[in-house]
Amino acid sequence: MRKLVLAVVALTIALTGCRGGSDPTPSDLSPEERLAEAERNLDAADFISFTLKATSLPDGLEGLLSAKGTGTHAPAFTGEVQVQSNVDLTAPLIAVGGTVYAKLPFVGWSVLDPAEFGAPDPADLLARAGGISSLLAATTDLREGDSERTGEQVLTAIDGTLPGTAMQSVFPSAGSEDFTVNYTLTDDNNLSGVQVTGPFYPDAADVTYRIDLDVDADSVDIQAPI
Known part of the structure; x- marks a missing residue:
């Protein structure tokens, strides 16, 4: 009887080991394969929350300081959003149907052209074509960095180079020179x-933007306010 029990245990361990090795782990995938899967996962997400923030902007430059909220691939x-201009502005914002609305002091909801502040339409950041996910496939010179545990998550860095032409589809004011990028x-x-560093604005020093994302965000109702 004891021999039978040991045999069953050994067989169970062997089968478990076989099943565990059937799916590739992140360490089995190349950086290109990992970014390709990340692109598919991002494109499949229903609601995505993100926080975008510049480490700093050059004095006197009109540009995007930060944006935070939730969006979809509609986009x-x-x-x-917070923008740096002659008068720094922080305002609630809704972007839908290709139109951007900002709730301005003393005015209320108004149509806003983000290009006037050198900023992109924040909804376009989540578009499947020309949004953040399109940057993943455009990145070259990929190098996988260190992994570190944050809570229950193990995060891995992948560094690379982004052509300026790819960044221009996401951030229209960007220059044509290369950008350095770090994905987590x-x-x-x-x-x-x-995290992306490069010539986001013409005739200005390089700027670094950091974007943190949650591809499993709660659903929100996004409607034009006016």
Whole structure:
């Protein structure tokens, strides 16, 4: 009887080992394969929350300081933005149907052209074509960096180079020179963060933007306010 029990245990361990080796782990995948899966996961997400922030902007430059909120691939976005201009402005913002609306002091909801502030339409950041996910496939010179545990997640860095032409589709004021990029991926190859440095604005020093994402965000109702 004891021999039978040991045989069953040994067989169970062997079968478990075989099943465990059937699916590739992140370490089995190349950086290109991991980014390709991250792109698919991002494109498949229903609602995505993100926080975008510049480390700093050159004095006197009109540009985007930060944006945070939730969006979809419609593309659509609802949240808050902060821009640096003659008078720094922080305002609730909704972008849907190709139109951007900002709730301005003393005025209320008004149509806003983000290009006037050198900023992109935040909804376009989540578009499947020309949004953040399109940057993943355009990145070259990929190098996988270190992994570190953050809570229950193990995050891995992947560094690379982005052509300026690819960045221009996401950030229209960007220059044509290369950008350096750092992606942060979870073990499930979900995109957790992006940090990009380069010529985001003409005739200005390089700027660094950091974007933190959650591809499993709660649903929100995004409607034009006026």
